[in-house]
Amino acid sequence: xxxxxxFGLAALVVVAHLTxxxxxxxxxxxxxxxxxxxxxxxxxxxxxxxxxxFNFPSFAKNRFLRLFPIYYVAAAITIIAMIAIPxxxxxxxxxxxxGRTIDIIGNLFIFPxxxxxxxxxxxxxxxxxxxxLINYFILWLFVARSKKLAVxxxxxxxxxxxxxxxxxxxWTKRYFPFYAALLPFSMGACIYFFKDFAKxxxxxxxxxxxxxxxxxxxxNLLACGLFSGLAHKSFDLFFYIxxxxxxxxxxxxxxxxxxxxFKKSGKLLGxxxxxxxxxxxxxGFIMSYLVLDGQRRGLSLVAVSIIPILALSYxxxxxANKWLEPVxxxxxxxxxxxxxxxxxxxx
Numbered sequence: 001x002x003x004x005x006x007f008g009l010a011a012l013v014v015v016a017h018l019t020x021x022x023x024x025x026x027x028x029x030x031x032x033x034x035x036x037x038x039x040x041x042x043x044x045x046x047x048x049x050x051x052x053x054f055n056f057p058s059f060a061k062n063r064f065l066r067l068f069p070i071y072y073v074a075a076a077i078t079i080i081a082m083i084a085i086p087x088x089x090x091x092x093x094x095x096x097x098x099g100r101t102i103d104i105i106g107n108l109f110i111f112p113x114x115x116x117x118x119x120x121x122x123x124x125x126x127x128x129x130x131x132x133l134i135n136y137f138i139l140w141l142f143v144a145r146s147k148k149l150a151v152x153x154x155x156x157x158x159x160x161x162x163x164x165x166x167x168x169x170x171w172t173k174r175y176f177p178f179y180a181a182l183l184p185f186s187m188g189a190c191i192y193f194f195k196d197f198a199k200x201x202x203x204x205x206x207x208x209x210x211x212x213x214x215x216x217x218x219x220n221l222l223a224c225g226l227f228s229g230l231a232h233k234s235f236d237l238f239f240y241i242x243x244x245x246x247x248x249x250x251x252x253x254x255x256x257x258x259x260x261x262f263k264k265s266g267k268l269l270g271x272x273x274x275x276x277x278x279x280x281x282x283x284g285f286i287m288s289y290l291v292l293d294g295q296r297r298g299l300s301l302v303a304v305s306i307i308p309i310l311a312l313s314y315x316x317x318x319x320a321n322k323w324l325e326p327v328x329x330x331x332x333x334x335x336x337x338x339x340x341x342x343x344x345x346x347x
Contacts, residue, residue: 002039002254002259003269004262006273007270010272012221013276017284018280018284018305019298020297027239031224031246034243037131037181038246041139041188042191045150045188045193046192051336053336067133067274070275070278071123077279077312090296092285094119096119100120103119106118107121110130114177114178127176131176131178135182143189150189154187158183184243194251198255213248213249214249217241221238284301
């Protein structure tokens with residue numbers, strides 16, 4: 001089920017970016033990115049505690065194998081498209097290369113994007129992957145190690161978010177920095193640590209809560225497009241309602257029999273989410289040139305791009321499952337063979 005949800009989040013990002021500038025859609029990607037962060041916080045806390053026993057080398061190797069090979073293929077496709085098709089700079093300003101060494105380093109390792117003015121990015125939304133990488137490290141360092149630390153982090157990040165309102169900061173300060181994103185990551189960790197609380201509810205109740213959170217979240221998404229937008233003062237209200245709905249849904253699914261629903265199709269669609277996220281900009285650029293005479297944005301661009309995005313994403317996901325997953329399985333087995341560290345309280 002969570003795989004299907006990840007696919008849905010990726011679809012929101014695709015629509016938001018390929019219709020960029022349309023008021024009704026411009027927040028869809030923003031809402032979806034925090035959903036990705038929530039799921040990552042939950043899943044990384046699981047694997048750190050149950051698969052890797054906080055063995056950092058094994059955890060880092062597996063994250064590299066999961067994220068970087070597909071990223072490098074998407075980056076190579078982008079470079080080819082930028083060379084072969086005119087107007088790349090005009091299509092997206094992140095494709096303007098100024099020759100800085102730091103830009104090469106950033107595009108190679110991703111996480112440095114967070115620490116400098118990353119104006120040139122081969123994969124424009126890769127800045128959020130950099131945020132993920134930094135927060136993976138923070139999860140390993142302390143957040144995912146105990147319930148107490150996860151709760152403390154949620155409280156600390158809530159204080160930060162509250163302070164941005166008190167200091168009249170722009171909404172971007174609650175979205176782009178890795179320390180702002182630590183809120184959904186630590187909430188995801190709490191979803192894991194508070195799993196026993198779900199036993200207080202019947203399976204039917206959890207299913208009802210999951211359904212209600214999806215319906216409220218969808219209504220909130222649409223209402224934000226109809227009545228708000230990024231520049232409107234009510235945007236933040238919609239933003240945090242979305243975060244609460246997504247966290248409630250993920251908690252209900254993760255701690256109920258819903259997790260096993262549509263398991264095979266969920267994995268298939270979930271595997272497409274990351275390649276879709278990386279490829280949609282360059283596929284949109286290619287299709288705008290081939291089909292739409294260079295049209296930069298719009299629903300027509302979404303319509304002509306969605307099938308190529310899905311097809312190319314499927315090819316990358318298939319290749320990753322065939323050649324990378326066996327290596328990742330070996331890394332997981334090696335991690336389980338290493339004795340776990342002593343409990344944090346004993347250190």
